[in-house]
Amino acid sequence: MGLYGLLLTLLTPGLISAFRSTGEVGSSLVLPCVYPVTKDQSLACWGRGTCSNTGCNFPVASVNGSRVTWTKSGRYQINGDITNGELPLTITDVTLDDSGVYCCRVTIPNLGIDLKREIDVEIHHPMMPNNLIQGSVDDTLTLPCKYSADKGPREVCWGKGSCPISGCKNKILSTDGTSVTWAESSRYKLLGNMTTGDVSLTISGLTKDQEGTYCCRVRVPGFFNDIKKEIKLEIKDVNLVRASLKDKLVLPCSYNTDSGTKATCWGHGYCSLLSCPNKVLQSDGDQVTWRESKRYDLPGNLAKGDVSLTIDSATVDDGGVYCCKVKVFGAFNDIKKEIRVEIRDADHLTGRAGDTMTLPCKYNVSEGTSPMCWGRGPCPVSKCTNAIVWTDGDDVSWRESEKYRLTRDIKTGDVSLTIQGVTKEDEGMYCCRVRVPGLFNDKMKEITLEVEDDGLPKGKN
Template identity: 85%
Template sequence: MKLYRLLLMLLTPGLISAYRITGEVGDSLVLPCLYPVTQHTSLACWGRGTCSNTGCNFPVASVNGSRVIWTKSVRYQIIGDITNGELPLTITDVTLDDSGVYCCRVRIQNLGIDLKREIDVEIHNPMMPNNLVRGSVDDTLTLPCKYSVEEGPREVCWGKGSCPIYGCKNELLTTDGTSVTWAESSRYKLLENITTGDVSLTISGLTKDQEGTYCCRVQIPGVFNDVKHEIKLEIKDVYLVRGSLRDNLVLPCSYNTDSGTSPTCWGHGHCSLISCHNKILQSDGYEVTWEKSKRYDLAGDIVRGNVSLTIESASVDDGGVYCCRVEVPGLLNDIMKEIRVEIRDADHLRGLAGDTVTLPCKYNVSEGTSPMCWGRGPCPRSKCTNPIVWTDGDDVSCRESEKYRLASNIQTGDVSLTIQRVTKEDEGMYCCRVEVPGLFNDKMKEISLEVEDDGIQKGKH
């Protein structure tokens, strides 16, 4: 009797059994589905999304009796023994887009039996353990999120915090599937083509309080069909500023002023438990009240929390660690940021107008060649400002003008820049940057070029 009741429950029309499967990008997954074998013909299908009242939503495979009559692509296969009631769906080479709910539906003809099974599939990217993204204060970075637009674009929301049962907590941005419909501030943007399913969130001007978990939710019709991605963001409150002699430097520091402005101090040295060591500037939250010299200033909008320090005409003595301290009432509540400053003394070259000059730059190729660039102006934190020559490590891939050449053998690490027929317009700072993998590993050299008139005035004899 118990066995009969159990069989009766299994054959109850509309019964849905839940199941969950997880995998990694590139895996082959098997989604199980069993049904009782009878002498009557069975019709079956697999589809994306929750089981509907009839058929399968967004079908990927169909079965008639003991034969597979259709699959959406070669990635979907049913390789079980259908005659014994086995209907497992195999998905090969899975991607993040394969995440979501799948429905297995079996209709046994003449008996009025309609069996349904839902399986929740979750795919992880092994290259992004725990979906972790790291950045630093004041960085601009992107939190990845993509979905398949095979069935059309979807509404998407981004929120701060774990994904709830529905919607997004602490919404930051929403889209209607084709464009951004709302953003909490201009710091949050979708820079990729939304209609292709790339809804990765770009955040500019990171602050420490933006650290935490973010939810990207793609809204798909049906109960529990939404595709959800949770990404953990870690923000390091460290910063490196590089400059050359006589540069004007900006040391970034900002804080949230929703609860009002706060007094701020800058010191030359590491942040201490209280106050600023070797204080060089003080603000009351509205204006600078004291500075060690006129070389120091707060050039940003102080009342909006931008207390970035400007140092004019940098010298070698300006190198080292600086502390930005925002004084928040309460024990140990102060917001602190440390910034390391590197000052480089650039090489200086002179040439005559009309001459061909060479700006030397070499690097060690014992570990292989590296991409590099030449740019006009001091070396920035990454890449080259106003680039004039690019190489892929083996050949020149692009140049602004034929007057710029790398005349030596690039494969030996000699990437010296030759400038033909120099003029006064060519005068100024140049940056040679060799891109080495790793944070702050790039090799950089700055050269100041001075072009002298040859004393010959054109048009006179």
């Protein structure tokens, strides 16, 4: 029978070979197609859509024997060796509209042969290169994702894990194009302007469990037209120490001294590559050699590697991240530990039902006013839980009801909250939070309000 006879016997009329190819907007894409060469004349075409009963739907290129007889435009080329059975279709400067199914069809009329190959094409949009976002436990971070909204807003979903062929795996949020229609929890929000294509995901209160790859998917009609963006999130584990004003803080840090004691430094800020930022104390391994003030000390047993830092009489300015760095010989071998300190200014007020109560809260405006909020409940990692008042720094921008007012001079930093006609329902903890740029720099004050009813104070829990 010979090789050609065997091939033609195996490639029966109507057989479809299915393949898949992906590309990126602006690049060139090559769709492969080969067929067995015979002495008989062949006809071939490339078209958009699935292979039909005859010819090619929406043709983009035609071949007669060994000659390309027609192409829809200069973007479509067949550059293979046709005499050797190669019919690869090259599409230059691809766009999202090039996504979909393509059909390569070869017929040999004299032999009754009709060979077909279908290729699914998926074009990705290079919104931004895949990137790495790093944060720390308890951070609020934004994972960037944008698209062109020239043709209107589009449905979007965010998922945990790599982008699948369709939809979002382990979905955590979805939109209808103009608003969020579902979110797995209140920790996931889209705070950008969705109508302009900003669908960046903001995650609050990060935990180590949220580390991994995230997928942003923008729905575009048509097969394989969706815009996709994958972002890898890495989360550093920062230890947390909470304290109240005037407390004595202990920030734990230790290392193994089997090979001897080592020089150590403490800084107020995240650990840098080579040093301690905003250094507050340093030791040579055996004793403290320098400290910013007497408030800082290493009272532990340095000979056993206990380099825990104590801070006397905590102030609001002591809040933030601290770095403990132990010097280890060799490049990048230093032992580093980061600890976040949260200082809370707590107070307690008692009033009677029907009173007008003022919950005091002030901050320094020497560097300008700052946005702030009041909320019900303890101060959370960021913003205010169950917010009742927001300001832009100069004026009240929102309040839950008219009973909540800031009657003092906001521009001088007096953001004390006045509650008119308090009732038993107003009893509980309140949070005053003043926004300060930088991670974990916000000024916070918690006030517990107790409302007496019928002359009897509420029992304390």
